[in-house]
Amino acid sequence: MLSRSEVKYIQSLCQKKQRQQEGLFIAEGPKIAEELLQSDFIIKKIYALPEWIASNPANDNSIIEIDEIDLSRISTLQTPHQVLVVAAQKNDVYKPVLKNKLSIVLDCIQDPGNMGTIIRIADWFGIENIICSEDTVELYNPKVIQSTMGSFVRTKVFYVDLNTFLTTVDVPVFGAILNGKNIYEMQKPKEGLLLFGNEGKGIRKEIMQFVTNPITIPKKGGAESLNAAVAAGIILSHLI
Amino acid sequence: MLSRSEVKYIQSLCQKKQRQQEGLFIAEGPKIAEELLQSDFIIKKIYALPEWIASNPANDNSIIEIDEIDLSRISTLQTPHQVLVVAAQKNDVYKPVLKNKLSIVLDCIQDPGNMGTIIRIADWFGIENIICSEDTVELYNPKVIQSTMGSFVRTKVFYVDLNTFLTTVDVPVFGAILNGKNIYEMQKPKEGLLLFGNEGKGIRKEIMQFVTNPITIPKKGGAESLNAAVAAGIILSHLI
Numbered sequence: 267m268l269s270r271s272e273v274k275y276i277q278s279l280c281q282k283k284q285r286q287q288e289g290l291f292i293a294e295g296p297k298i299a300e301e302l303l304q305s306d307f308i309i310k311k312i313y314a315l316p317e318w319i320a321s322n323p324a325n326d327n328s329i330i331e332i333d334e335i336d337l338s339r340i341s342t343l344q345t346p347h348q349v350l351v352v353a354a355q356k357n358d359v360y361k362p363v364l365k366n367k368l369s370i371v372l373d374c375i376q377d378p379g380n381m382g383t384i385i386r387i388a389d390w391f392g393i394e395n396i397i398c399s400e401d402t403v404e405l406y407n408p409k410v411i412q413s414t415m416g417s418f419v420r421t422k423v424f425y426v427d428l429n430t431f432l433t434t435v436d437v438p439v440f441g442a443i444l445n446g447k448n449i450y451e452m453q454k455p456k457e458g459l460l461l462f463g464n465e466g467k468g469i470r471k472e473i474m475q476f477v478t479n480p481i482t483i484p485k486k487g488g489a490e491s492l493n494a495a496v497a498a499g500i501i502l503s504h505l506i
Numbered sequence: 507m508l509s510r511s512e513v514k515y516i517q518s519l520c521q522k523k524q525r526q527q528e529g530l531f532i533a534e535g536p537k538i539a540e541e542l543l544q545s546d547f548i549i550k551k552i553y554a555l556p557e558w559i560a561s562n563p564a565n566d567n568s569i570i571e572i573d574e575i576d577l578s579r580i581s582t583l584q585t586p587h588q589v590l591v592v593a594a595q596k597n598d599v600y601k602p603v604l605k606n607k608l609s610i611v612l613d614c615i616q617d618p619g620n621m622g623t624i625i626r627i628a629d630w631f632g633i634e635n636i637i638c639s640e641d642t643v644e645l646y647n648p649k650v651i652q653s654t655m656g657s658f659v660r661t662k663v664f665y666v667d668l669n670t671f672l673t674t675v676d677v678p679v680f681g682a683i684l685n686g687k688n689i690y691e692m693q694k695p696k697e698g699l700l701l702f703g704n705e706g707k708g709i710r711k712e713i714m715q716f717v718t719n720p721i722t723i724p725k726k727g728g729a730e731s732l733n734a735a736v737a738a739g740i741i742l743s744h745l746i
Binding site: 275297379387388389391413415417420466483485486489491492493494495497499500505506 | 514516529537619623624627628629631632633652655656657660721723725726727728729730732733735736737739743744
């Protein structure tokens with residue numbers, strides 16, 4: 267049985283402040299655990315049920331066998347799922363390369379599910395870099411990590427002052443808005459940034475000045491808008 | 507102040523059984539309330555803060571003014587948002603018309619957020635009919651209603667025995683799977699069903715036999731799959 271202090275420590279990693287202080291994050295479930303173990307992330311601890319350990323025999327002594335009761339004490343999921351991994355955050359300090367490829371820029375995406383889904387979409391379409399405003403939801407938020415379905419191990423997520431960052435950019439900036447150019451009539455760009463704004467408010471005014479190519483998914487029905495992640499998926503599928 | 511029994515009654519509408527017994531559902535927030543009030547749904551009660559009532563003066567005496575404390579007692583949202591509407595469920599008993607248009611078919615979509623987002627996508631692209639297997643999450647689940655952002659007032663959602671339903675269909679059935687025909691190389695169909703399967707398991711084997719045209723979003727990166735709603739959005743955007 268896990269000690270009370272160990273349970274408390276793992277639970278504390280649900281808080282951003284604590285995560286950043288410790289430089290750690292948690293990820294759950296066999297699929298994401300497998301992705302993490304095959305990646306270059308540094309694994310600190312693996313808390314797992316006997317059945318997970320039995321089907322993952324090659325793992326080292328960072329594994330702690332626990333039972334369902336302990337797992338439910340440390341899990342962030344409604345239905346805990348075999349394994350919880352504690353891993354070290356990465357600090358990518360280099361600059362993303364933007365030439366000759368498409369990258370994603372997020373201006374204040376707030377919903378962890380949307381953020382994780384956008385990372386999963388980027389990974390599906392082979393996009394390497396996701397550059398986020400500082401007020402975009404944090405990559406290591408457990409809900410973001412879970413909704414990436416493991417795709418975060420293959421994408422690079424940067425948090426920057428978007429104003430400063432966009433001043434230095436020398437590729438086209440495609441901004442998703444409600445009255446831009448029809449994406450179905452566009453040529454596929456060979457390089458550029460695909461900029462998506464906040465779920466409710468869209469792209470901030472001071473960021474709009476950097477948009478060289480406003481783009482739109484034309485609508486046929488009555489909905490006022492699309493979910494941010496769905497819009498990102500549709501735009502990527504047409505421009506890639 | 508709302509009586510304890512009234513609060514309990516509204517809270518009970520979060521349960522599917524109770525919702526079906528009463529034939530009611532709840533919807534929250536000014537945006538969805540506005541959509542509902544302009545639709546042909548029958549409104550039973552509106553519980554609203556004074557500021558919502560002040561900006562919606564034309565409404566009748568089904569409005570009950572409440573304060574923030576009462577709203578937080580009856581709300582299903584983490585951040586209650588001005589107004590909660592209790593409305594009557596619709597029972598569309600007629601059959602959907604499938605000729606000369608595209609319709610969506612869902613085989614066991616489980617996540618309320620995905621379901622709501624798919625309804626919002628259908629509404630964006632002007633799709634009228636969504637036909638669901640009986641084990642697909644219920645339309646009137648509060649999380650589904652909220653994630654439609656009001657689009658449920660313009661789409662028709664049917665729950666059927668998919669096996670029986672698909673036996674009677676005389677339009678092409680496009681099934682989204684991992685190794686079908688590349689959607690970027692397809693001609694836009696003038697009619698048919700777009701079939702999406704469960705988030706984890708895809709389309710069930712017994713349902714696959716009805717698929718006349720298996721289709722796929724080709725991938726370039728490492729992700730194993732796309733979120734169900736994102737996949738639906740991408741496929742619709744290419745076929746409409």
